Amino acid sequence: MRKTIFMTSLLMLSLGQVSEAQVSQPSDWTHLLTDPRFIPAIKNCLAAHPKGEGPAVVMDVWHSSMEDAGVMTTDLTGRRNECYASKDTGLVSRSKTVFDLPGPLFVSVDQAKVAPQGECIVSTPVFIDQQLQGWVLRQPILNQQIPSACSWPIWTGLFQGEK
CATH class of the missing domain: 3.30.505 (SHC Adaptor Protein)
Structure with a gap:
């Protein structure tokens, strides 16, 4: 009886590992x-x-x-x-x-003269010896349970001319 329970548990465990492996593989399009x-x-x-x-x-x-x-x-x-x-x-x-990198990203002051702004961008200035070097850009921290416009990485404020 114990041997049967052990073998059943082992089988279920191995089946669980197989299904996890299958789930983690990308879909074949x-x-x-x-x-x-x-x-x-x-x-x-x-x-x-x-x-x-x-x-x-x-x-x-x-x-x-x-x-x-x-x-x-x-x-x-x-x-x-x-x-x-x-x-x-x-x-x-x-x-x-x-362009959906999770961030954080760094934008040099040589690339952007002002802090990039956008609905889904939080800019933090980076200074060395009180001289602006650029900005660290992050996505805002949101409640994961409530969908919003910024639920996925959105960097549209980085691109000039994009609305």
């Missing part, structure tokens, strides 16, 4: 490449990737809605672009560069 409806969206999202170093490549594809596909592209600089396009026609409805 490559099976969507065999669906011809995704190809127009993928091609147009690759073309919509901002010109950088080297060719753009696809790093993720997903169903955005019944009609649209989401496509994440990147290039050799590491720049990522999130794109949404029609599965059937490839018409791009939205394309934007994704």
Whole structure:
């Protein structure tokens, strides 16, 4: 009886480890490449990737809605672009560069003459011998249980011209 309980416990423990390992692995989106409806969206999202170093490549594809596909592209600089396009026609409805590092980040006074501001940016000045060197930027500390506009890293105040 004890041996059966022990073996059952061992089996359950090993099954729990397997399912944890499966959960921690990234989803495999490559099976969507065999669906011809995704190809127009993928091609147009690759073309919509901002010109950088080297060719753009696809790093993720997903169903955005019944009609649209989401496509994440990147290039050799590491720049990522999130794109949404029609599965059937490839018409791009939205394309934007994704910059979602958790921070903290440092911006030199040589790069920005004033503290970057944004709804989701907290700037702290950095001084050496009373001379401003730049700012440490962090996301505001929020209640994790309540969703807000700043629930994910958002650095739009860093980019001039972005609203």
